[in-house]
Amino acid sequence: MIWLRRVLGVTGWAAFGLLYWAFAAPWFEEGWDPKSYDWTSDWTPAEPGEAFSVYDGLVTEILFSARDIKFYAYRWGPGHEFHILVQRPGRDDIERCVAAEPFTRWFMMLTDMTRGEMLAEPVAASPEDWAVLQLVAYRFVVEMPEFRLLLPTSPGQPIIATEFGTLGQYPIEWDPELFALVQQGCAGLGAPR
Amino acid sequence: MRRKPAPMLLLAAILLAGCEDECTRPGWGQPLSYMAAADVREMAVSGSDRKLYAYRSAAGDPFEIAIAYKAGDRVERCRSGPEFQRFLDAMVTLQVIRQSWHGVYSISSDWFVVELWPAGADHGVPHRLRPPVPGYPWSVMEWCFGDQYLVDIDPAVWESLRSGCANLGADAVGGA
Numbered sequence: 033m034i035w036l037r038r039v040l041g042v043t044g045w046a047a048f049g050l051l052y053w054a055f056a057a058p059w060f061e062e063g064w065d066p067k068s069y070d071w072t073s074d075w076t077p078a079e080p081g082e083a084f085s086v087y088d089g090l091v092t093e094i095l096f097s098a099r100d101i102k103f104y105a106y107r108w109g110p111g112h113e114f115h116i117l118v119q120r121p122g123r124d125d126i127e128r129c130v131a132a133e134p135f136t137r138w139f140m141m142l143t144d145m146t147r148g149e150m151l152a153e154p155v156a157a158s159p160e161d162w163a164v165l166q167l168v169a170y171r172f173v174v175e176m177p178e179f180r181l182l183l184p185t186s187p188g189q190p191i192i193a194t195e196f197g198t199l200g201q202y203p204i205e206w207d208p209e210l211f212a213l214v215q216q217g218c219a220g221l222g223a224p225r
Numbered sequence: 226m227r228r229k230p231a232p233m234l235l236l237a238a239i240l241l242a243g244c245e246d247e248c249t250r251p252g253w254g255q256p257l258s259y260m261a262a263a264d265v266r267e268m269a270v271s272g273s274d275r276k277l278y279a280y281r282s283a284a285g286d287p288f289e290i291a292i293a294y295k296a297g298d299r300v301e302r303c304r305s306g307p308e309f310q311r312f313l314d315a316m317v318t319l320q321v322i323r324q325s326w327h328g329v330y331s332i333s334s335d336w337f338v339v340e341l342w343p344a345g346a347d348h349g350v351p352h353r354l355r356p357p358v359p360g361y362p363w364s365v366m367e368w369c370f371g372d373q374y375l376v377d378i379d380p381a382v383w384e385s386l387r388s389g390c391a392n393l394g395a396d397a398v399g400g401a
Contacts, residue, residue, distance in 0.1 A: 093271055097280065097342070104269070104278040108295050117291050117300065121282055126291060126302055159345050166349060170271045170338055178348055 077200050083145040083193070084177045092170040094142065096214050098163035098183075103214050105131060105139075105221075114139070118217035129222030134213055138221055141210060142167065145177070147193065147202035154201045155192055157182055162194070183215075184208050251321045251368060260343050260350060262310070262317045267342040267349075270386065273334035277386070279305065284344075288313075292389050303394025308385040312393065315382045316341060319352065321366070325373040329355060329365055336367070337386075356383035 089110040096103040102119040114131035131139075142165070162180040169176050182192040182201075190203035191211060213220035251257055263284045270277035274295045279288040288305035316339055335358055340351040353367040357380050364378040385392040 093269065093276065095267075095269060095278070097267055102267075102278070102280050104276075104291070106271070106276040106293060108273075115293060117278065117293060119278075119280070119289060119291060121280075121289075126300070128300055164267075164342060164349070166269075166340070166342075168269065168271055168338060168340065168351075170273070170336075171332060176351075 077150040078147065078195075078202065080147060080149050080202075083147045083195070083202070083204070085144045086167060086177060088140060088143045090169045090171075091139075091143065091167050091176075093168035094139065095166045095168070096163060097166075098215070099160050101215055101217065103217060105135070116218055116222045120217075127218040127222075129218035131221060132223035134210075135221040138210055138213055141206050145179075145193065146205040148190070148205070150200040150202055151192070155182055183212065251366075251374060253321055253323065257319045257321065257350075257352070257366075260317050260341060260347075262313050264343040265313060265317065265341050266344045268313065268316075269338075269340045271338040271340075273336070275389070279309070281305075287395060290390065290393060292393075294389075301390040301394075303390035305393060306395030309393040311379075312382050312385055313341075315378050316352070319366070320377045322363075322375040322377055325363075325365060325375055328373045329361060331367060331371060331373075354378070356380070356386075 092107055092109070094103075094105045094114075100120060102121070104117045104119075105114045106117075107114045114135060116127070116129050116131055116135070118127035162182055164178070165181050166178045167176045177195075179193045179195050182194075184191060187208075189208065191206050191208050192201050193204045194201045266282070267280045268277070268288070269279075276293045277290065279290040281288045288309060290301075290303050290305055290309065292301045294300070333355075336353055336355045338351055338353050340349045342349040354376070355365040355367075356378075357363055362380075363375045364380075364383070366374045366376045368374060
């Protein structure tokens, strides 16, 4: 039965080689290059529905960065009150306040996002027209939501969101008027000091 | 008893393949960020006792820095100087030395979350880092599901961060 042992041996090595080539070899490849990686290779439009939902107690910071306002809210831990810093490019002063009641509604809205159908014709806005919205969790290594938002320029229009990795643009079900309070900085979301 | 190498190697290959997850592990000796310092427009540094936010409108501009301190409910403001640029350079050229064998305590007030945002429509790049502490002279980075790596950061860079605008700023533009 020496021939059977040899056949089995060759078959085993062939199977090992195929599996190594298919699965294990890529594991050893280090330093893939994000510049050359094709991020769109397996992209499909996101389904309408929940884009994300995050436990509000995780969030320690919120950054809203638009061309004309840099809004940064932070707190020292879950259960602590949020503090707000607002800088406006071209101005030397800084707004500073403690978050007030409208901020709570604004913040709670931010912890859930529901999106509609992907826009068939994306809005052709320049990159500077989009604002960054980022939630930060200090204590944990977790993937926190980061979106680019296009705020409506006239009443009745929705906020448009695009998320890195999904490529498409989606209307979202946030209240545009409540969200727009952020542009007023401390006057909209904070309590005067 | 004679051991058969093929089945054992096959098993090892399957196990190795099974270890792969969506968090690509960082490569040794290569910068973790693919962002050039000149492309960075915003930075947030979140610590347990301080929060830093900095932005600039164009590549050649200095950063406008605001640092909030837990102690005394104080906020500093300044424009970035050479030490801030050094801190930024350290973040965009962050390199992994090796995996940490035993790891350090993950839930402690020593950690910082550093996130950089480039110009344009790209996404931010966050890193969770711990500066050297007494008895452990390495900077540590936590990656994905809690894996820890020793990273190459000049300890002086962390000292600049601790000193706030006194070191990071070119000229203080006042407190608030």
